[in-house]
Amino acid sequence: MYERRQTKQITVGKVPVGGGAPISVQSMTTTKTADVEGTLQQIYALAAAGCDIVRCTCNEKEAAEGLAQIVPRSPIPIIADIHHQYKMALAAMEAGVHGLRLNPGNIRKPEHIKAVASEARDRNIPIRIGVNGGSLDPALYEKHNGLTAAAMVESAMQEMAYFHEVDFGLMKISVKASNVPLMVEAYRMLADATDVPLHLGVTEAGPPPMGLVKATAGIGTLLLEGIGDTIRYSLTADPVEEAKAGRQLLEALGLRERKNVDLIACPSCGRAEIDVIDVANRAMKAFEDKKLPLQIAVMGCVVNGPGEAREADLGIAAGNKRGHLFVKGRNVAVVPESEMVEALVEWAEFINEHGTEAAIARADTARAEREAAKDRSQLLDEKGDDANNAGERIVEIRRTVGD
Numbered sequence: 001m002y003e004r005r006q007t008k009q010i011t012v013g014k015v016p017v018g019g020g021a022p023i024s025v026q027s028m029t030t031t032k033t034a035d036v037e038g039t040l041q042q043i044y045a046l047a048a049a050g051c052d053i054v055r056c057t058c059n060e061k062e063a064a065e066g067l068a069q070i071v072p073r074s075p076i077p078i079i080a081d082i083h084h085q086y087k088m089a090l091a092a093m094e095a096g097v098h099g100l101r102l103n104p105g106n107i108r109k110p111e112h113i114k115a116v117a118s119e120a121r122d123r124n125i126p127i128r129i130g131v132n133g134g135s136l137d138p139a140l141y142e143k144h145n146g147l148t149a150a151a152m153v154e155s156a157m158q159e160m161a162y163f164h165e166v167d168f169g170l171m172k173i174s175v176k177a178s179n180v181p182l183m184v185e186a187y188r189m190l191a192d193a194t195d196v197p198l199h200l201g202v203t204e205a206g207p208p209p210m211g212l213v214k215a216t217a218g219i220g221t222l223l224l225e226g227i228g229d230t231i232r233y234s235l236t237a238d239p240v241e242e243a244k245a246g247r248q249l250l251e252a253l254g255l256r257e258r259k260n261v262d263l264i265a266c267p268s269c270g271r272a273e274i275d276v277i278d279v280a281n282r283a284m285k286a287f288e289d290k291k292l293p294l295q296i297a298v299m300g301c302v303v304n305g306p307g308e309a310r311e312a313d314l315g316i317a318a319g320n321k322r323g324h325l326f327v328k329g330r331n332v333a334v335v336p337e338s339e340m341v342e343a344l345v346e347w348a349e350f351i352n353e354h355g356t357e358a359a360i361a362r363a364d365t366a367r368a369e370r371e372a373a374k375d376r377s378q379l380l381d382e383k384g385d386d387a388n389n390a391g392e393r394i395v396e397i398r399r400t401v402g403d
């Protein structure tokens with residue numbers, strides 16, 4: 001759908017990154033890497049939530065030893081995150097990791113960088129050059145008069161030059177900052193300067209919902225420009241939330257095949273016949289673990305709901321204490337209001353197995369449409385076109401403040 005920037009392809013374990021491969025979702029464990037069972041538990045939860053590649057810190061000998069046990073049991077490739085100690089990168093490779101992340105801001109000695117890149121070259125292990133605005137090399141900070149997009153890009157290019165000196169080319173790059181416009185500018189500059197695959201992220205985005213908003217603004221903007229080969233949401237939250245958010249963003253942009261329910265719901269208004277927020281939340285919960293690649297709508301009233309959500313595979317709209325189910329805009333059944341969520345699940349499972357046409361064919365659509373029309377006209381009679389009683393309110397306002 002979007003013209004993607006042409007990049008080289010590397011592979012992290014079995015996951016291709018760049019070169020037209022599906023954009024992958026990454027996250028990072030929050031456990032101590034030495035805690036093998038705890039870390040694996042988190043990795044399995046991340047994989048189930050749609051994470052393709054996971055990063056674990058490798059900050060001490062015990063972490064590297066933990067990685068040696070985690071790698072063979074992990075369902076997804078493991079990247080070791082390295083700061084300050086280049087020897088931890090060598091230890092992680094010895095442990096069998098599928099990739100490394102180096103921060104050029106805190107491993108600065110050229111001989112250390114080249115020692116890691118030479119070993120990675122011999123072992124065929126890719127490395128991410130992970131520039132981070134908060135830990136930029138002080139020399140570059142000074143040269144550029146502070147943290148700028150150009151300073152971050154120069155840091156990445158310097159590191160890449162060291163890699164090239166030892167004939168190492170299996171890399172991807174990130175230039176993350178917590179400031180969204182700055183991060184977007186840095187990635188745009190980088191995309192002009194190199195065809196190395198890019199890992200997108202807004203660093204230290206914070207807790208949801210603000211963290212989600214910031215990360216989505218930065219990552220989404222770049223993806224819509226065709227920039228980005230792999231993404232990570234850095235949230236102050238359970239990493240499973242990061243994986244879900246990454247996956248949902250890619251599905252929403254049409255960049256990854258839909259695996260889960262896309263629940264759409266009206267924002268509710270004065271016409272709503274039910275507590276839309278409650279029903280939508282209960283529906284989200286009911287579909288959470290079901291891998292149904294369908295768009296499902298929860299609409300507050302039968303007056304406008306079925307029409308507004310006519311593109312959805314399945315939907316339900318409330319009216320007169322009843323739920324009116326519709327498939328691709330066609331009314332198919334009427335259920336009591338208390339059974340709306342259960343009915344959605346039952347019909348969604350049927351559609352997933354047999355398709356929307358079969359669902360319409362099995363329904364008494366004439367009856368369902370008659371019932372919906374009855375409830376719709378009754379609601380229109382009660383509330384008319386003025387669902388918010390604006391006419392009465394205006395009279396009252398004028399009475400209060402005078403004409």
Ligand code: SF4
Pocket residue numbers: 266267268269270271272273299300301302303304305308
């Ligand atoms: S008119 Fe009906 S469907 Fe539209 S927002 Fe209001 S309650 Fe929801």
